[in-house]
Amino acid sequence: MHVAVVGAYGSAGVAVAETxxxxxGAGEPLDRLTMIDDGEPGGGLCILRGCMPSKEVLSAxxxxxxxxxxxxxxxxxxxxxxxxxxxxKDEHTSSFAAHRRAATERLADEEGVVFRHDTARFVxxxxxxxxxxxxxLEPDYVAVAxxxxxxxxxxxxxxxxxxxxxxxxxDATSLPDSGVVMGFGYVGVELAPYLAxxxxxxxxxxxxxxPLDDAPAAFGDELLSLYREEFDIEILTETYEQRxxxxxxxxxxxxxxxxxxxxxxxxxxxxxxxxxxxxxxxxNLDATPLEPGPGWVDxxxxxTDDDTGRTYVVGDANGREPILHVAKEQGYTAAENVLADxxxxxxxEYDPTSHHVMFSGAAVYPYARVxxxxxxxxxxxxxxxxxxxYAEDDGVFKTKVASRGLATLTVDxxxxxxxxxxxFHYHADAMAKTMQILVEQGADVRNVPDRAYHPTTPEILDGxxxxxxxxxxx
Numbered sequence: 001m002h003v004a005v006v007g008a009y010g011s012a013g014v015a016v017a018e019t020x021x022x023x024x025g026a027g028e029p030l031d032r033l034t035m036i037d038d039g040e041p042g043g044g045l046c047i048l049r050g051c052m053p054s055k056e057v058l059s060a061x062x063x064x065x066x067x068x069x070x071x072x073x074x075x076x077x078x079x080x081x082x083x084x085x086x087x088x089k090d091e092h093t094s095s096f097a098a099h100r101r102a103a104t105e106r107l108a109d110e111e112g113v114v115f116r117h118d119t120a121r122f123v124x125x126x127x128x129x130x131x132x133x134x135x136x137l138e139p140d141y142v143a144v145a146x147x148x149x150x151x152x153x154x155x156x157x158x159x160x161x162x163x164x165x166x167x168x169x170x171d172a173t174s175l176p177d178s179g180v181v182m183g184f185g186y187v188g189v190e191l192a193p194y195l196a197x198x199x200x201x202x203x204x205x206x207x208x209x210x211p212l213d214d215a216p217a218a219f220g221d222e223l224l225s226l227y228r229e230e231f232d233i234e235i236l237t238e239t240y241e242q243r244x245x246x247x248x249x250x251x252x253x254x255x256x257x258x259x260x261x262x263x264x265x266x267x268x269x270x271x272x273x274x275x276x277x278x279x280x281x282x283x284n285l286d287a288t289p290l291e292p293g294p295g296w297v298d299x300x301x302x303x304t305d306d307d308t309g310r311t312y313v314v315g316d317a318n319g320r321e322p323i324l325h326v327a328k329e330q331g332y333t334a335a336e337n338v339l340a341d342x343x344x345x346x347x348x349e350y351d352p353t354s355h356h357v358m359f360s361g362a363a364v365y366p367y368a369r370v371x372x373x374x375x376x377x378x379x380x381x382x383x384x385x386x387x388x389x390y391a392e393d394d395g396v397f398k399t400k401v402a403s404r405g406l407a408t409l410t411v412d413x414x415x416x417x418x419x420x421x422x423x424f425h426y427h428a429d430a431m432a433k434t435m436q437i438l439v440e441q442g443a444d445v446r447n448v449p450d451r452a453y454h455p456t457t458p459e460i461l462d463g464x465x466x467x468x469x470x471x472x473x474x
Contacts (some may be wrong), residue, residue, distance in 0.1 A: 001029055001030050001032065001141070001342055002030070002034070002139040002140050003033050003142070003143065004033075004035075004120070004128055004141070004143070005017050005018055005034070005394060006037075006120045006128070006144050006145065007036075007146040008035035008037040008145065009042040009100060009101070010145050012314040012315025013315070013331065013340060014044070014100070014103065014331070015329075016087060016143045016314060016334055017033065018107060019101075019331070021033060021110050024110065024112035024113055025112050026112075029339060029342045031112055031222040032113075032114075032139075033112060034091075034114050034137060035113070035114070035115045036115075037104075041097055042117075043093070043096065043100045043436075044100055045316070046327075048097055048334060052092070052095050054190060054191070054359070056088060057084070057089060058193075059363065060079070060080050060194055061196075061197040061198070061363070062363045064077070064362075065193070066077060066366055066402075069401055071162070076348040079198075079450040080197055080378060082174060082198065086170075086171060086173050087351050089170065105283070114389055117426055118131060118133055121283055121287075122287045124288070124290060125287075125308070125309070126138060127142075127287075128311065140310060141312070141338050142312070142314075143314060145314050145315050145331065146280065146283065146317045147277060148277060148316035149166050149277060149278075149279045150166075150274075150276060150277075150421075151274050151275045151276050152274070153182070154199040154245070155244060155376055158164075161244050161245075161246070161252050161270050162270075163252075163270040163271070164270065165271075165272050165273075169191055174283065175198050175200050176199060176451075178202050178251075178438075179195060179202050179203075180202075180203045180205070180252060180267040180269075181205065181229065181271045181272055182241060182271070182273065182357070183272065183275060185213075185273070187210075188204065189211060189358055189360045189367075190358065190359050192227065192273070195272060197231070197234065202233045203235075204236065205239050205240075205254070205256070205265075206239065206300065207238070208237065210224055210237065210240055210368060211223055211292040212225070214356070215367065215369060215422055216374065216422065218388070218408075221425065225363075226361055227361075230361075230456050236256070236262050239256050239257065240257045241255075242255045242256060247266060247322050251267060253266045254270070277314065277319070278316060289307060290303050291305050296313075297312075299350055300334075300348065300350070301318070301333050302334075302337070310341070312334040314327065314331045315327035325355070329350060329352060330350055333348060333435065335347075336348060337431070353413075353440050354369060354370065354371055355369070363429075364426060365424060365426060366424075367420070368431065370432055370435045371418070371420030371421065371422070371435075371436075373410060373420055374408070377419050383412065384410050384411060385410070385468065386408055387471060389407050389464050390402050390405070390406045391405040391406060391425040391426065392404070393463070394457075394459045396455045396456060396457055397457065404424030404425070405423070405426065406423075406424060406425065406427070407461070408422045408423075409467075411468045411471075414444045416472040417442045417443065418435070418439050418442070418448070418467070419439065421439070421464075425457075426457055428459040431458055437463075445468045450463075
């Protein structure tokens with residue numbers, strides 16, 4: 001059996017390849033594994049253009065924000081040295097990418113495993129062409145792990161505007177004095193504070209009443225308040241873009257559906273943070289039965305419209321949940337299911353606990369969600385109780401000069417099992433793993449110790465545990 005992995009440098013592709021590489025050779029179910037990627041340099045989206053470089057630049061904004069908000073510090077406030085930020089970011093990401101390439105090359109040293117630095121496209125249901133080499137492959141199984149690309153909305157005038165994407169911001173050694181942001185999801189929520197700390201006067205367009213779509217309303221309201229008050233960002237909620245045009249001085253004019261003084265917004269630069277979409281354009285899927293769309297990849301990671309059941313699509317490419325840790329776990333699931341299918345065994349499904357972290361508020365006030373909210377628990381049929389606690393109620397946050405934010409805990413009212421946690425506060429990202437364990441283990445909140453070591457920010461969790469335990473007892 002021969003398996004081809006298209007997109008072998010990315011997190012999902014590497015997960016597929018490293019799992020299958022141990023099963024290639026004499027006496028193994030696979031006799032050949034071909035890894036294909038045209039990355040230059042190779043390293044994968046997360047390392048080169050995603051979560052790793054974004055955290056690099058956010059750390060600069062974090063330090064400036066904290067210095068700006070601590071009145072015990074005196075003297076001139078430092079500015080963000082963009083050239084040094086980018087230099088440090090490039091140094092680290094280059095090292096990370098080299099490590100990823102080396103790991104891929106080590107896999108290719110194993111018997112029956114090869115790596116092809118080339119672009120792959122389908123020329124039949126299970127036929128691939130290596131474009132540069134002009135060579136054709138006919139693998140028994142194909143794992144597509146081609147990642148994602150910037151989603152450019154179909155908005156009149158956008159083709160006439162020189163917009164900046166997240167990748168441009170990560171590489172920027174100079175920034176304009178003003179900007180308008182389209183897109184206030186993960187990318188916009190994380191990068192807007194960085195731009196603000198770097199001196200850009202921002203106006204953000206938000207379609208809904210508040211951001212953080214999957215969070216209870218209180219969290220979105222708190223984020224709006226934080227960004228407006230602490231970062232001086234103007235956020236136009238319940239506002240939709242209508243068209244764009246270039247101004248006489250080379251800037252941008254955005255026309256909205258509003259009928260007030262914000263009907264048009266002018267700025268030097270348009271920042272296009274409108275998310276990402278699966279990177280499938282170059283695969284020539286017309287040569288296959290595959291039709292990307294809702295439900296086209298099931299929980300086993302198989303493409304449902306492939307009659308043979310031998311095409312798997314993992315990571316950002318399947319559009320299910322474009323998050324690094326999810327991509328890796330999908331890759332492991334797909335590889336195990338390839339092996340199971342060869343052996344005639346049942347396939348397993350990947351059904352993860354919802355686990356999201358957004359490095360909002362310049363990473364000083366991250367948002368984390370694990371498991372259910374009160375609404376989703378009710379929708380799932382649980383008789384649940386939810387308790388809430390504000391960071392300002394715990395003195396430790398005041399000592400850290402980070403007393404904004406809140407957290408909620410949702411538990412089953414019948415047996416006390418922990419169903420979910422949402423936090424928008426200092427160190428919420430670090431607490432998410434602990435809460436994921438409690439949710440996945442179905443821990444009874446009444447048995448969870450509320451004894452944080454002195455004095456630590458998880459005191460907010462201790463308060464939630466106590467309040468939820470009391471609510472269950474009642």
